[in-house]
Amino acid sequence: MAVPSEQVIKYLQQSHDRIFENNRAWAEEHRKKNPEFFTKLSAGQEPDYLWIGCSDSRIPAEAITGLGPGEMFIHRNIANLVCNTDLNVMSVVNYAVRHLKVKHIVVCGHYGCGGVKAAMTPKDMGLLNPWLRNIRDVYRLHEAELDQITDEEKRYDRLVELNVVEQCRNILKTAAVQQSYAKNDFPIVHGWVFGFQDGLLKDLKINFEEMLKGIQKIYDLSAE
Amino acid sequence: MAPISFTDAIERVVAGNRVYAQQTAEQDPNFFKTLATGQAPEILWIGCADSRIPETTICNCMPGELFVHRNIANTVHGNDLNAASVVEYAVAHLKVKKVVVCGHTKCGGANAALGDADLGETLNTWLHPVRELRRKHKIELEELPDDDARSARVAELNVHQSIEVLKQHPAIKKAIHDRGLSLHGMIYDIGAGHLKLLEEAGGKKSNGLWSADH
Structure with missing residues (x-):
């Protein structure tokens, strides 16, 4: 060299x-x-929150929420994805819910996400293909809505939001969350998006109860 | 357990964010505008999900400085696509200059790896390589005075192992060769609040900060 x-x-x-x-x-x-x-x-540690956010350097979870050391358990990956077969994120969810008994799980995306952008670029991204494929799947699930948005920037923004919603759904599909909620009435899952323009968090106001019910029609793992 | 109010906990975070946004904008009105233009972090931080180690806070860094992956016991497995994707994006696309793996004392994962208690299939599988480290270093660990010391040593060994795995990542191999990317192992002492550099993991002693070329 x-x-x-x-x-x-x-x-x-x-x-x-x-x-x-x-x-x-x-x-x-x-x-x-x-x-x-x-x-x-x-x-x-006895954190109340589990945060699943993007690796992006501009979103240090504790700093932007004003929380101190000891308050928030953190997993960060490319585009804040929760994949069913990913042992990494599943271990985090498992430990946070079953062992630390967190009360809230926050999935936080952000506008201008490079991962989401890369996923929608018609290009072979090599090693990143399988990971980013999950975002293309989110697009396909919401194709009708997204295709109607003509402004490209706005379409990306909406995809960022829908990606968060789908990842919240993926968390609800886990046995750990379903069983803990049946027993303890927690954790509650929240979907948020961070905006660089103003540094503020936007609550996507996910209806947790309704989403869980919808999920359990097919993905019911609540019986131990 | 003290009764918890769900709404209060969430309201607290939302209020905390408002204070953060306001204070930051007051200090530097252009802060968020600049942030919105993109990121160019120099460091990829691979740390533990543990709530007590907010990387940007403990390093007194600003948003935009550390690209972050945090998982249970800051473990990098050769077959984990999650961490591998983070590394690929950070090294091949953002072109970070340094990769840090930071373990810590009092780590729940390292502690759990001192024994073979059943943590459920998911966590058993995830922690398997760390438990293997304990078996491999049995004699050394047994000589240590107590479990705190043993789990601290397991945390160190795990950082070294994660770095060994990272060295095999194609983007890292290439970046070491082409532009002198370097890897650094650290341990954060929770009881003191201090970061310690692990020399043998690719720090100053072995080959200089910038030439992990081997």
Whole structure:
């Protein structure tokens, strides 16, 4: 490989060191404010929320919701997908629902999602094809509605929303969520979208009860 | 358990978001406008889903700086398409310069891997490679004073293993060769709030920060 120049090396070193300097400053600040802060965290976690969001660097879940360490269990992947055969996300849902007993599950998409855009690009994306295929499937499920939207930007925005709705549905298809809800009346599943224009979350106002009933007509796994 | 109000918990987050949006816009009126134009993160962060490690917060970073994948016990499996897709997108398309795998002390996944308790098929399967690590390093782990130390060591070993798996990802192999992408292992100490760099995972000692070329 080409040997990086002195300048590049210096820059990389600085951007790397910055993380550690920032981290030390952050820890020091919290210890000053509350000497017990880290000791308490060390004892365990009892988050009320599970967040399933996009990997996009612009949406740090805790920061944009004003939550502190210990409050939100997090899974982030490309385009906030919940795939039935994906052991990764299924392990997260399982652990959060069955072991941590979270009260809310939030699926949060965002407008201008690169994953959604890439999925709708007529191009071979190699390794990403199978993952992004799930988004094309969302389009196909809602083809009639989406095809009617002539403005391309608005059509993408709507696809982002519909993708969130479908992922909420996928969460409801799991035995963990169905069984916990039958027993405890939680978790409740929410679908939200984050907008970069104003930094605000939009609630898609999913009717959880109705959606669950609809799902269980075919996907009923509530009997243990 | 204290009675919980469902609405309050959600209202709290929604209100928190409003405060965030308002404060951020007050500090920098162009912040969200700039954010909307795109992302160019330098770092891909692969961390644990654990609620106590909000990566952007603990690193005092800004939105836009860390591309993030978080799962149970920050584990990268060779056959996991979820993490592989994140890596592909981050490395081949966004061209991040560094990949960080961050484990942590008091990790529920690492703790569970110290034994063979039945966690259900899904989690048993997901944690299998971590439990295999425990078996492979049995003697070393047994010499440690307590389970806290053992699970911290398992977390470290797991970070190293995830990095080994990442090195085989085609996009990473290519980026290491073509443009000096580097991989870094870290452990976050929950009780102290500190990040620690694991040297042997590709840090300073082994081959420099920018030349994981081997």
